[in-house]
Amino acid sequence: MISNEFKILFTGPMGAGKTTAITQLSDQECVSTDVINTDLEQCNKEMTTAGLDYGYISLPDGSGVRLYGTPGQERFQFMWPILATNAAGVILLLNGEHPDLEEHLELYTNAFSNNGETPLVIGIGRISSDDFTRIDRVTEKLAAKHLFVPVISVDVRECEDVLLLVETLLCQIEANEMELMQV
Amino acid sequence: MQTQRLGFIGLGEDTVSACLSMLKIIDGRSSVHWSQATPAMADVLMVSSLQEAQTSQDDLSQKPCIVIYPSSEEKPASAFALPHPFRVMQLLDVLDEVLRSLDTSSSHAEHNREVSESEGNSSLPSVDFCASLYRVINNKGSTELYSSQSPEGLLLVKPGSHRFYARPALLHALSAGPVSFSPLSPSSEPVSEGMVPRPLFELAWLTGANHCNDLLPWLDEDSHFKLSRWPSAAALNKSRQLLSLCALMTRRALTLSELKTLSHCDDKALYHFINACEISGLLVSQVRPPSAIAPSVQAGAEHHRLGGMIKGLRTRLGLS
Structure with missing residues (x-):
């Protein structure tokens, strides 16, 4: 990793809120490669990201944090390893209402967790406030795969929620670094 | 208080040592006092699953036998079994089961009756x-x-x-x-x-x-603590110290002092966290013999290569 580059990757299926989350954090207008969504069955929205989303947070010392978002459609999977290269951590966003939630969880954790090596935080949106079991079920499912990652109910339209995802990821990255130092 | 003797067969030194430490912890929480004895003198045996067949063929076969089996394997068809590694409460549960089967004394039978009345099928001696x-x-x-x-x-x-x-x-x-x-x-x-x-x-x-001044009584302060999974984020209340504890403890088992050093938590917050995780069933406490203790965490371990970048990002996002 280049010393003054720090990269956070946002991933997840179409409509999970990656572009919205990056927009919440980025200093400059988020660079999006949006095209008209032709896969309305998968997600009913007008535009979708085809290549990547890109945002940037400049830091006081002149360095910066690069925020990348993967394209949501699975046919653009070839972009995933390219965007994941050198990422300090990954924020996976999922749609709690989607019928394929568990399949998405499996697909994306397999692709991005690097067997638990990569710091990862999962944000699940659109979970009803009286659903007390959904998050637990996802966390238990991940633990059964030896993936001990935080799963948080979020609304990425709320900046506070996106900041919580980032703070949780930073704690994961720190713990990872400390473990590497001990080794 | 009545004493029952526990004998070990075919178990590793570390397992026996951990078990003896746990027996000290549960002393006073079980209806009898447990002590170690040779297999011949013991009232109850704790046997490695690898030795179970042999034990059942010799003179010891009449004694109640708790089979210790690797947690990766299926539970053996034995009346009493414990997956290895096991936790204090699991040990307490199985010892209580053995006691019930022995029905050794009228006082124990009376105790069982009381517990049964207050907690149905539950066998926990504590009414806490x-x-x-x-x-x-x-x-x-x-x-x-x-x-x-x-x-x-x-x-x-x-x-x-x-x-x-x-x-x-x-x-x-x-x-x-x-x-x-x-x-x-x-x-x-x-x-x-x-x-x-x-x-x-x-x-x-x-x-x-409500128990933030010390650990729950069945937890040992000298244990290494780990989380089996992340707690609910809502419980963590966006606290960086708690998020940090979770991130650390899902990676490796750490002592209380290591956790304090790394997370900068005070005693109250740490005890609260550990106790809440234990009650939620997320805590794994490991009593290790001295030889198995991992190198202790170095002071200043937080000064890692990404430390400056993370600090800058927190400042920039108002997370400091």
Whole structure:
């Protein structure tokens, strides 16, 4: 990793809120490669990201944090390893209402967790406030795969929620670094 | 108090040492005192699953036998079995089961009767609310509904749906400070109108908060603590210290002093966190012999290569 580059990757299926989350954090207008969504069955929205989303947070010392978002459609999977290269951590966003939630969880954790090596935080949106079991079920499912990652109910339209995802990821990255130092 | 002797066959030194440490912890919480003896002199045997067949063929076969089997393997067809590694409460449970089968003394039989009356099928000797909540949460599904009385009203717990029910006055009292609850017991009381459903982790969290001056009595301060999974983010209340504890403890088992050093938590916050995680069934405590202790965490380990970048990002986002 280049010393003054720090990269956070946002991933997840179409409509999970990656572009919205990056927009919440980025200093400059988020660079999006949006095209008209032709896969309305998968997600009913007008535009979708085809290549990547890109945002940037400049830091006081002149360095910066690069925020990348993967394209949501699975046919653009070839972009995933390219965007994941050198990422300090990954924020996976999922749609709690989607019928394929568990399949998405499996697909994306397999692709991005690097067997638990990569710091990862999962944000699940659109979970009803009286659903007390959904998050637990996802966390238990991940633990059964030896993936001990935080799963948080979020609304990425709320900046506070996106900041919580980032703070949780930073704690994961720190713990990872400390473990590497001990080794 | 009556003494029962435990003999070990075919178990590694570290397992025996860990078990003996746990016996010290549960001393006073079990209805008998447990001590170590040679297999020939022992009342109860603890046997490695690899040695089980041999033991059943010799003179020791008449003694109750707890088979220790690797947690990666299927539970053996033995009356008493413990997966390895095991936890204090698991050991306590199986020893209590053995005691019940032995039915060694009238006092023990009397004790069982009392526990049975107060907790149905539960075998926990302690009548402490924390312990009963721990058991209810971690034995989900055995009974559908449990209840507990407090001066502020009735508490109902439905472990299967991860919920508890209470009236707003009780919820308010719970948030404000310690509430005295009777131990949870199986109940058929209906959830009455006006009772509000809340997530069960919240009850575990609030109960843990009422025990923030020290660890729960069955936990050993010298243990290494690890999390089996992340707790609910809602319970962590966006606290960086708690998020940090979770991130550290899902990676490796650490002592209390290591956790304090790395997370910058004070004693109260740390005890609260550990106790709440234990009640929620997320804590794995490992009593290790000195030879198995990993190198201790170095002071200043937080000054890692990404430290400056992370600090800058936190400042920039207003997370400092």
